[in-house]
Amino acid sequence: xxYKCSLGRMFGVFFKVGLFTFGGGYAxxxxxxxxxxxxxxxVTDDEFLDALALAQGSxxxxxxxxxxxxxxxxxxxxxxxxxxxxxVLPSFLVIxxxxxxxxxxxxxxxxxxxxxxxxxxxxxxVLGAAWSLGSGCLRTSRNAVVAVSAFAAVAxxxxxxxxxxxxxxxxxxxxxxxxxxxxxxxxS
Amino acid sequence: MxxxVQLFLSFFKVGLFTFGGGYAxxxxxxxEIIQARGWLTLEQxxxxxAIAEMTxxxxxxxxxxxxxxxxxxxxxSVVATAGVVAPSAIVVTALAAAMRRMKSVPWxxxxxxxxxxxxxxxIAYxxxxxxxxxxxxxxxxAILVITLALLVKCKVHPILLVVLSAIAGALLF
Numbered sequence: 001x002x003y004k005c006s007l008g009r010m011f012g013v014f015f016k017v018g019l020f021t022f023g024g025g026y027a028x029x030x031x032x033x034x035x036x037x038x039x040x041x042x043v044t045d046d047e048f049l050d051a052l053a054l055a056q057g058s059x060x061x062x063x064x065x066x067x068x069x070x071x072x073x074x075x076x077x078x079x080x081x082x083x084x085x086x087x088v089l090p091s092f093l094v095i096x097x098x099x100x101x102x103x104x105x106x107x108x109x110x111x112x113x114x115x116x117x118x119x120x121x122x123x124x125x126v127l128g129a130a131w132s133l134g135s136g137c138l139r140t141s142r143n144a145v146v147a148v149s150a151f152a153a154v155a156x157x158x159x160x161x162x163x164x165x166x167x168x169x170x171x172x173x174x175x176x177x178x179x180x181x182x183x184x185x186x187x188s
Numbered sequence: 189m190x191x192x193v194q195l196f197l198s199f200f201k202v203g204l205f206t207f208g209g210g211y212a213x214x215x216x217x218x219x220e221i222i223q224a225r226g227w228l229t230l231e232q233x234x235x236x237x238a239i240a241e242m243t244x245x246x247x248x249x250x251x252x253x254x255x256x257x258x259x260x261x262x263x264x265s266v267v268a269t270a271g272v273v274a275p276s277a278i279v280v281t282a283l284a285a286a287m288r289r290m291k292s293v294p295w296x297x298x299x300x301x302x303x304x305x306x307x308x309x310x311i312a313y314x315x316x317x318x319x320x321x322x323x324x325x326x327x328x329x330a331i332l333v334i335t336l337a338l339l340v341k342c343k344v345h346p347i348l349l350v351v352l353s354a355i356a357g358a359l360l361f
Contacts (some may be wrong), residue, residue: 001333016347019352020244020347021240021245021246022241026311026314026315027318028208029311030281030346031350037232046304052307053306054280054281054287056307058207058276059276059285060207060276061248061249061272061273064276065280068281068284072284072288080280080281080284083262084273084276086291087224088269090245091243091244091245091253094243094245095240095245095253095257096257096265096314098239098243110358112242114354114357116357116361118326118350118353118354118357119322120323120329121331121332121349121350121352121353123319123322124315124319124331124333124336124339125335125346125350126311126315126347127319127334128340129311130278130311131340133308134312137304138308139241143264143304146302147305147306147309150306150310151309155316160207161327162207164267165306165310168303169298169300169302169303169304170299171302172298172299172303173299173302175302177238177295177298
């Protein structure tokens with residue numbers, strides 16, 4: 001099987017993703033998308049959304065799971081391993097480096113101030129990612145209805161995100177199954 | 189049981205039984221690491237979360253590395269980190285391989301067509317949640333608006349925006 005890039009290069013890109021993601025989870029979405037979809041074209045937006053959905057429904061950190069899935073998509077098992085190592089290593093090395101001075105870190109005013117600047121920026125990056133993914137994905141009215149219902153279910157009804165994704169998928173599969181059967185019956 | 193084996197098993201459990209990642213892991217870490225093992229006090233754990241938030245990478249991985257280091261030195265940090273990501277590595281890799289084989293199942297396509305718009309909503313909701321806790325002053329609101337404009341209108345790379353916002357924070361706060 002020929003792959004879209006070398007493993008070393010993949011490791012480097014995932015290392016960058018791990019290094020610049022603060023807060024994990026969906027904070028990683030804009031960085032992964034920027035690198036994997038926009039810059040290197042290793043996966044499409046649809047493949048990226050599928051990976052996020054599977055990551056949400058699997059045990060473990062969402063950011064780590066997403067990396068493993070995208071790595072597998074790019075280069076099979078070796079790709080998963082390179083993506084996992086690349087994503088985890090930066091946080092491991094940074095924590096190891098500051099573990100010795102951990103107790104002094106609490107009083108690090110400068111780090112705290114810098115982080116207070118990063119947090120609203122992370123919010124903006126995640127919102128921006130939702131915006132650009134949504135402008136591709138939410139063009140049909142059916143998708144818009146699914147998106148609004150899913151948002152209401154998570155934000156107001158406080159249903160677990162993995163359950164919401166499962167319902168959205170099963171609901172759509174049932175809908176499409178029924179309408180294709182109806183179309184066949186109508187046609188014959 | 190040697191402490192390294194205990195560290196691995198405890199964090200393996202944390203990785204295996206948390207779905208959704210991030211802060212969903214915190215209650216389990218609290219039970220496994222603080223109450224069952226006494227490896228940290230609650231106060232130390234709150235500091236661990238604060239440090240984990242300020243450093244790159246998933247909070248669960250950061251916490252595992254830090255707790256592992258404090259409990260078992262360098263090798264403690266290695267086994268704790270390996271423990272917390274091992275369930276992902278096993279389960280998700282198997283899932284990825286299974287998905288590749290199930291590609292030809294027609295209803296899987298339908299399923300994912302329905303899942304995608306819902307994922308977009310989850311991302312939007314996550315962004316709003318971060319915004320709600322991160323915007324505490326006119327300055328932080330300004331950082332959010334400027335970052336969003338640079339990202340959407342000028343297509344500035346997200347990593348550059350993270351670096352710029354850190355500099356802005358250091359100057360403003």
